[in-house]
Amino acid sequence: MEQHFSYDLAKDAGQEVAFLSGTIDSQAEPSFGELQKQVSGPSLILDFSDVGRINSMGIALILRCLKHLTRERDLQVQIRGVSQINGMLFKMSGIFLMAKEVPTRKT
């Protein structure tokens, strides 16, 4: 069953973390817009642990979000919980050039 995109913005050990889940495609655009507005900074972790498929439109949304947060708002953004296939797409599209990957925190 395809899961629509959603996110939960929370504090994790004092660090602002956006827990993303579901499929990231063109349908996720409004949610990414909301997420960008809600982030308060100065740093953010995007957690992809519960994200399923990301297509090329989803990659464009992530790049747009990273560009806005890192270049226009000067936030430090890090990424964690990326699956093998999504990691391949992130490498191919240059996402890791805009946000460093950090290990997922063990609970």
Next chain:
Amino acid sequence: MMHTNQHEAATMIFIGPTGGMKPDLNGLFPDSSDTLVRQVCCSADKPALIEEVVALIGDEDDPHALLAQKAALMVDEMLENALYAAPRTADGTALFPQREPRSLLPDERITVRYRYDDSHLFLEVRDSWGSLTQGQVFSHLAVNTQEAEPDPDRTGRGLFFMWRLFDHLYVRIYPGKETVVGGSLLLQPVAR
């Protein structure tokens, strides 16, 4: 290997190792009684089609799970192209915005063919527009390969992903009539 072959009004573009197979449609996607063929009626058909392909592969171990994830992405990209990138006016303007659900026009056809033989998944999507050009194919692949600066608005990223993830990729274009995009994915051990 990159191979182009003019046949009447069609252009055939094949990228990948031939491995002894003939780089034409029958060589690249050998006809078989277990090939599954689906007609797409609307954009809402996409999730069920993806689930069908994923279920055929299964997720019994890591290699199968990775193959299923790649297959899901490829079906997604190929159908998005057929549903939203292919339909264009004579001056090249896209007819349908990407985020809006749509049904096919009365004379429009999108056909999905796929087959899984426990080691290879063959996938193919054909649309009845024939609007993609040979120049666009090469341009999309070149720009996504050469440009180091990540650009959200870069076009052709979906085709680029297909080229990088498929073991071979082929595109056959009958201008104004049909575009066929296909490829195969091999079940491979997962690197740790």
